[in-house]
Amino acid sequence: MTFRQFAFNNVKRSFGRYAAYFFSSAFAVTVFFMYAAFIFHPDVVNGTIRPSVRRGMVSAEVIIFLFAIFFTFYSTSSFLKMRKKDFGLLTLLGITRSQLNKLIIVENTIIAILSIITGISFGALFTKIFLMMFSVILDLESPLSYYIDWKAIVLTAFLFFVLFETITVMTLVTIRSNKIIDLLKAAKQPKKPPFYSIWLSLLALACLAAGYYLAYSSDIIKMMKRVLPILGLVIIGTYFLYTQASIGLLRFYTKQKRSYYRGTNLVTAAELTYKLKDNARILSIVTILTAVTFTSTGVLANLYFGKKAETEARFPHAIALVAKNGLGQFEEKVQIINNLLQEENIHFTNHQAQLIRVYNPYKLNDHVMQNISLISVSDYNKFADLAHQPHISLPTNTAAYMYPTPDKGYEPIKGKNIALSIKNSNKIVQLKLNKPVYQPVLNPTTHVGYILIVHDHLFNEFKNLATKDTTQYYFGVSYKDWEDKKAVVQKLDDKIQKDKIIDYNTRLESFEIMREFFSLTFFIGFFISILFFLAADSILYLKLYNDLEQDLKQYLSLAKIGLTLKEMKQIAAKQVAILFFVPFAIATVHAGFAFKMLQNMVSGSVVKISVLVIVIFLVVQLIYYFFIRSLYIKKIAKVM
Known part of the structure; x- marks a missing residue:
């Protein structure tokens, strides 16, 4: 040879x-x-x-x-x-x-x-x-x-x-x-009795609780600062959860005499205590890999399948036209849009409104306070109808800030009160700020400043003082099946040109950009996530196989004291199941809080897709578990 x-x-x-x-x-x-x-x-x-x-x-x-x-x-x-x-x-x-x-x-x-x-x-x-x-x-x-x-x-x-x-x-x-x-002697090293610290166990729970809280309360702004602390806290908490808290939990279980002494539970728990301690590092890696797999797949799937709802939330109107001033140019473009939609036999609803540019006279160095646009609550509610959003009501002498996007966390206009004035006027109005409106009903545009919704009476007062330079115009159009109207949007793009006065945007244009990005990331991330998941299960398999020789000796010893092959198969099945599904369960909890963080940053619900992702991986895990358990038990049966 x-x-x-x-x-x-x-x-x-x-x-x-x-x-x-x-x-x-x-x-x-x-x-x-x-x-x-x-x-x-x-x-x-x-x-x-x-x-x-x-x-x-x-x-x-x-x-x-x-x-x-x-x-x-x-x-x-x-x-x-x-x-x-x-x-x-x-x-x-x-x-x-x-x-x-x-x-x-x-x-x-x-x-x-x-x-x-x-x-x-x-x-x-x-x-x-x-x-x-x-x-x-x-x-x-x-x-x-x-x-x-x-x-x-x-x-x-x-x-x-x-x-x-x-x-x-x-x-x-x-x-x-x-x-x-x-x-x-590599496989014959004596095992030390497992030891755990109550303080390290509490540290594990504290780290996980802190990481979960940061994830649960995050928005798109806070997430940028919190992602690394959350990851660090969860990794530390997961490691000490296996090395310390799990041992303490098993020690507590040994005191439950009725359950502990039933059947083969005593042998299973005793051996599992050593396995959890010996495999803590491996189980931590597997848990984190699995959690990363669930989170990345769930996030990418939600973004991919929820891109239409997300686009509708960020761009409430299928078509939006904005003018800084120049009513003549604005009305000309509005007529072009209306005529084209009628020619294409598209049933649509629209509304146009006037906005007034104002500023805070007491904060002249604040960019935000110098770029405020007012919209009346009546016009807001009409635009809300186009965007299928609920109406709001405002008491006299109050105002509400409308977010430009549904992303919470960035609130440039805040506080309890605000002072407003209009250019070339001595009129100053003090208003009380209500709770902000998080869902916008106007498409975002650089031609309009930070929008405040005010009572109709106050809006009319400012309107009477407005000049050409302080007057803005907004026109919004909504129609069904907007994502299928590429030809119509292309014709509008050819007829309406953006400039320093006129701004024009369509929901479809943003949807195409979003679809390209989310489709590509989903396609790339899907295969990488599967690779991570297979690697996590492979690590478990390697660890089980690495311990197999020592486990077989223990089962031979159990056979000598009277345990039947059926009882040993039950013990083996329980131990393999715990090693396979405890990391899966903990990873699911980790991913659940990650999905909650995602929910805080998107408009549509992420529950359905997230649950579907977990269920699919659970089915794969079950198939892999039964396959590995079968191999493991066959090895035990051969030496009996």
Whole structure:
């Protein structure tokens, strides 16, 4: 038998150990290859596809490869740890250090080559579907043809081969520093009795509670400052939850005599205490990876499927026309819009109103206070009808600030009172500020300042004092199925030009921009999220397989004291279920507060899509659990 044959037979005999790592690595190669095939596609290279899309795909490639570095390093280290006893026996039998290093490199090279070949093969097989999905999601006029450039194959094979080989060589250091006796005793190290601190347990709960509160109360402005503290608090809380609080919870359970001494619960709880303590770091990583998967997938899915509702909330009117002054130009453009919509047989509703530009005479250095526009409450309610928003009422001598977008957190006009005056007038009015209106009923525009809603009587007083320079005009139009009226909007774009006086915008234009961005991020993030989820489950599988030899010895001991095979299967099933679903449950809670933070930043409901995402991942987790449990129990049955 040659040295290479010996290495190949080792891989063949130990393929169960390599299975999760092999399939996860192959999937990473598959996803990377499909993205590379897109990047080198002729339509993308020649500029038929927008450059921003290609840049997004390149960014995804970088993320996938960085993740592959982490996962490969962890997996290779786990394999070497699993095989320390084998390496110790080989060293005892006379294998030299250089031969052992060569054996490890050859074995990992075999797995690397198989992963690369499998990944590229499946990538080539699914690239057609990948390109079709991409064409549909980005709504391309002509679908991308099936094409694989040789550069994609070379790039994928070269990068992943170098990655696998480099990390294998780096991890050889852990073997080189161990003596033979240490290698032989690697799996026999006695376990210390689990210890937990009540203070660290309380710290875990405090960190999680603080992180959840920050997420729950965040808006789009606060989120920018809080995202890193939230992530740090949740990671610390999760780690101490496993290392400390879980041990305390199991200790509390041992005092519940009625349940603790029922069936095999005593054995399950006793062994689980050690498993949770030993696997705390792994379970923390798995929980965070799973939570990141749930959060990213849920956020991207909500943004993608909720883009229409979000556009409608940010742009209440399908068409908006604004003029700083110049009523003649404004009415001319309004007539163009009305005539075109009538020619196209589109049933529409519209309303136009006058706005008055005012300022705060006591805050001349405040930009916001010098750029305020007033709208009467009657006109506000008419525009609210067009936008399908509720009416408001205002008492005399009060005003309410209307947010330009539905994003809470940024409130430039606040306080209890405000003073208003109009240019070239000595009139100063003191008003009490009511609660702001968070949902705008006018499309955002640079031609109109910060909008205050005031009582009709007060608005008319300022209107009588207004000049041409302090008068603004707004015209809004609404109609159904606005997203399908591309031809109409194109005709309006050709007839109405923006300038320093006239501003014109359509909901469809913003929707197209939003759809392109959300579609691309969803498409890119979806496959990366799946990769993260598979990696999390693969880490659990590796840990279970790494502990299998020691677990089998314990089950043999249990068999000697009278436990039946059925009872041992029950114990094994419970332990595997807890290791699989406790991280899943905690990750779901983490993601739930992340979804609440998202809900604070978008207009539509995120509940339905978020629940659907969790349910889909739960189904995948159940399938993976039953598969792993079956393999685990079969191993136990073989030695009984």
